[in-house]
Amino acid sequence: MKVAVLGFGTVGVGVYEMLRNARCLEAGPVLVRPGKDDAPFKVTSIEQIAEDPSVDAVAEVMGGIEPAFTYGAAVLRAGKHFVTSNKALVAAKGIELNAIARENGAAFLFSAACGGGVPFLHNLSIARETDEILSMGGILNGTTNYMLDAMQRLGLDYEDALKDAQRLGYAEADPTADVSGLDALRKIMLACAVAYDKLPAEGLLHEGIESITAADVAHFQARGYTCRLLAKGSRAGDSVSAYVEPVLLRAGAPECAVLENYNMASYLGQCSGSIVLMGQGAGRYPTASAVVRDLTCIQRGKKYMLEPGCAHTDADNSQVKHAYYVRLPAELAGELPAESAELDGDVVRMITKPISVSQMHFTAARVRSAEASIFFAAIGG
Amino acid sequence: MKVAVLGFGTVGVGVYEMLRNARCLEAGPVLVRPGKDDAPFKVTSIEQIAEDPSVDAVAEVMGGIEPAFTYGAAVLRAGKHFVTSNKALVAAKGIELNAIARENGAAFLFSAACGGGVPFLHNLSIARETDEILSMGGILNGTTNYMLDAMQRLGLDYEDALKDAQRLGYAEADPTADVSGLDALRKIMLACAVAYDKLPAEGLLHEGIESITAADVAHFQARGYTCRLLAKGSRAGDSVSAYVEPVLLRAGAPECAVLENYNMASYLGQCSGSIVLMGQGAGRYPTASAVVRDLTCIQRGKKYMLEPGCAHTDADNSQVKHAYYVRLPAELAGELPAESAELDGDVVRMITKPISVSQMHFTAARVRSAEASIFFAAIGG
Numbered sequence: 176m177k178v179a180v181l182g183f184g185t186v187g188v189g190v191y192e193m194l195r196n197a198r199c200l201e202a203g204p205v206l207v208r209p210g211k212d213d214a215p216f217k218v219t220s221i222e223q224i225a226e227d228p229s230v231d232a233v234a235e236v237m238g239g240i241e242p243a244f245t246y247g248a249a250v251l252r253a254g255k256h257f258v259t260s261n262k263a264l265v266a267a268k269g270i271e272l273n274a275i276a277r278e279n280g281a282a283f284l285f286s287a288a289c290g291g292g293v294p295f296l297h298n299l300s301i302a303r304e305t306d307e308i309l310s311m312g313g314i315l316n317g318t319t320n321y322m323l324d325a326m327q328r329l330g331l332d333y334e335d336a337l338k339d340a341q342r343l344g345y346a347e348a349d350p351t352a353d354v355s356g357l358d359a360l361r362k363i364m365l366a367c368a369v370a371y372d373k374l375p376a377e378g379l380l381h382e383g384i385e386s387i388t389a390a391d392v393a394h395f396q397a398r399g400y401t402c403r404l405l406a407k408g409s410r411a412g413d414s415v416s417a418y419v420e421p422v423l424l425r426a427g428a429p430e431c432a433v434l435e436n437y438n439m440a441s442y443l444g445q446c447s448g449s450i451v452l453m454g455q456g457a458g459r460y461p462t463a464s465a466v467v468r469d470l471t472c473i474q475r476g477k478k479y480m481l482e483p484g485c486a487h488t489d490a491d492n493s494q495v496k497h498a499y500y501v502r503l504p505a506e507l508a509g510e511l512p513a514e515s516a517e518l519d520g521d522v523v524r525m526i527t528k529p530i531s532v533s534q535m536h537f538t539a540a541r542v543r544s545a546e547a548s549i550f551f552a553a554i555g556g
Numbered sequence: 557m558k559v560a561v562l563g564f565g566t567v568g569v570g571v572y573e574m575l576r577n578a579r580c581l582e583a584g585p586v587l588v589r590p591g592k593d594d595a596p597f598k599v600t601s602i603e604q605i606a607e608d609p610s611v612d613a614v615a616e617v618m619g620g621i622e623p624a625f626t627y628g629a630a631v632l633r634a635g636k637h638f639v640t641s642n643k644a645l646v647a648a649k650g651i652e653l654n655a656i657a658r659e660n661g662a663a664f665l666f667s668a669a670c671g672g673g674v675p676f677l678h679n680l681s682i683a684r685e686t687d688e689i690l691s692m693g694g695i696l697n698g699t700t701n702y703m704l705d706a707m708q709r710l711g712l713d714y715e716d717a718l719k720d721a722q723r724l725g726y727a728e729a730d731p732t733a734d735v736s737g738l739d740a741l742r743k744i745m746l747a748c749a750v751a752y753d754k755l756p757a758e759g760l761l762h763e764g765i766e767s768i769t770a771a772d773v774a775h776f777q778a779r780g781y782t783c784r785l786l787a788k789g790s791r792a793g794d795s796v797s798a799y800v801e802p803v804l805l806r807a808g809a810p811e812c813a814v815l816e817n818y819n820m821a822s823y824l825g826q827c828s829g830s831i832v833l834m835g836q837g838a839g840r841y842p843t844a845s846a847v848v849r850d851l852t853c854i855q856r857g858k859k860y861m862l863e864p865g866c867a868h869t870d871a872d873n874s875q876v877k878h879a880y881y882v883r884l885p886a887e888l889a890g891e892l893p894a895e896s897a898e899l900d901g902d903v904v905r906m907i908t909k910p911i912s913v914s915q916m917h918f919t920a921a922r923v924r925s926a927e928a929s930i931f932f933a934a935i936g937g
Binding site: 198293297301428432444449452472 | 570577578579580675678679682683687809810812815825826827828829830831832833834836839842844848849851853856857
């Protein structure tokens with residue numbers, strides 16, 4: 176199977192090298208920007224790939240929704256299999272791409288878009304065929320895990336943790352998508368689509384790590400907790416629940432063993448029980464290995480991760496409830512039902528009674544709209 | 557796809573129920589012992605399955621090498637796909653069954669035979685297509701993990717931990733295959749066959765947990781270690797290294813988060829990096845879910861986990877070296893090169909200099925042949 180590659184950045188180079196070394200796959204042309212075509216295998220127009228009859232499959236690793244969507248649609252319409260590591264693309268256009276793929280008998284897989292090297296979506300898509308997926312979740316963003324780990328194990332403050340992550344290439348110059356939780360949210364959206372045939376669009380909630388301070392860390396560490404940014408998805412009646420938020424975990428929880436920029440993803444099957452997968456969530460070769468794994472699966476006959484009936488839906492995060500650890504200005508303590516609270520200067524640190532995910536996130540938004548600072552984290556089970 | 561089931565014990569009932577509930581699979585006849593055919597779907601002779609043209613695939617969950625091998629060969633020769641959870645069968649006869657399957661165009665998968673519900677062999681078989689598997693291993697036996705966990709977290713002694721495991725159905729009346737490490741060894745043998753095309757036969761080493769005492773646990777717990785029984789496999793020149801032994805791990809190692817009868821399996825890929833999978837290694841529905849997952853994969857076009865060239869080989873465990881924690885009679889302390897040692901009554905507890913796995917296991921065998929008692933555990937990384 177000859178595979179063209181769209182994009183020749185960090186992951187693209189890795190995919191190309193793995194294709195060159197694979198026994199059963201062949202490297203085809205690589206799409207680069209005009210002026211970057213400094214070798215014979217590089218081409219600059221998508222037509223050179225879509226119209227090349229020797230190309231069987233296309234791996235997209237450019238990122239961004241456009242022109243990735245236009246290119247993906249073009250090669251699928253030409254009957255070529257399409258695999259991608261692009262979570263923004265699949266979160267926005269996955270249902271459309273899946274329909275185009277099925278109309279044209281071409282495969283569409285995207286397991287590299289969630290968890291990097293961790294084969295989460297791949298296993299989820301098989302499990303859901305014969306098992307009921309009760310819930311899913313995990314540490315799906317390596318940048319924020321690296322930062323939280325550095326703050327907690329090395330005692331760094333937020334700014335230094337971010338600078339370290341950027342220096343090591345774990346965070347981008349603009350880290351917003353990572354630190355806001357949006358990146359992890361897109362990944363759990365894809366998991367919902369795979370497990371439940373519902374790709375949530377509206378009603379999603381994501382709290383990142385931008386509000387955490389060294390004082391917060393010191394406070395909950397003294398009480399035996401470790402903080403991780405977790406994405407969670409589950410059924411909620413006819414809809415799905417899907418959200419991202421910091422969670423405080425007791426020592427010994429498997430998530431606490433996830434250090435640096437590693438990812439951990441899990442699903443709870445009615446029959447299988449809890450299945451946990453851990454590995455590198457980003458990086459050249461881990462992500463490339465996931466892209467190439469999808470190509471191997473296509474060779475073995477697997478074509479889709481999304482059912483034909485997969486549709487957009489609104490998420491419903493009003494049914495899942497937890498207790499939360501919350502730090503907010505003392506004068507706003509009445510915004511939330513406290514189980515216990517202690518005054519720390521002019522802020523209150525409280526443990527709430529169990530409240531819904533949506534109540535917590537909406538309260539935080541209201542507090543912030545009043546220009547006040549708030550940090551919250553669910554108390555993990 | 558209509559699936560017959562061989563065996564109607566714990567796992568067989570689970571497989572049958574999952575087949576009845578699956579959207580894309582159909583439950584066929586179930587083979588039971590004569591006299592146990594108390595329902596129309598139960599049959600008592602393998603011919604009723606091998607000669608039934610409506611049966612597409614057969615799931616074997618009886619255990620034992622015979623008659624499982626004869627039955628498996630018969631249905632494969634009849635062109636029916638064959639999946640099994642039987643590690644003893646695949647360790648002894650996997651290469652033969654794979655050849656018969658390929659001659660007859662039928663599929664042969666056995667991911668339930670290693671790790672129960674944990675999809676380890678499945679992912680390993682895909683990864684090895686395009687990545688170099690540098691090493692593999694993990695906690696592959698739930699019985700011994702339950703016992704070690706009970707001894708360490710609950711302070712039970714060996715006999716009480718075993719009784720608890722038996723009471724909960726985690727250990728069989730004769731627990732030898734589990735506590736000796738043989739069960740875990742068979743599983744890592746299968747992983748070597750999948751990853752390296754070599755099914756090791758001679759030269760394998762397995763140390764179980766039969767020699768561990770509450771005093772050993774107290775000693776290494778006081779030094780911050782947790783003990784797990786780990787299976788390990790890797791390339792060793794033209795051969796493979798494959799062995800099972802207790803390992804002492806520092807708090808925070810992912811293996812320490814594996815509690816009760818859970819399993820954890822991992823592989824280190826040249827490109828993917830470390831991929832870790834965790835879940836229930838045994839039990840009705842977890843194991844059944846792995847059997848049914850293999851059937852789903854067959855429907856999607858996957859047919860084999862073993863290459864045609866997979867062959868038996870002798871294992872070579874002389875190249876891997878660790879330091880070991882060893883407790884043995886004081887007068888035998890000279891048997892091993894000590895890095896440090898302390899006298900504890902009439903025994904010595906030592907940390908050895910790095911020595912090969914084979915030197916450690918052969919020394920233990922020599923000590924035991926002299927009727928003396930010894931416990932050892934590798935110092936984990």
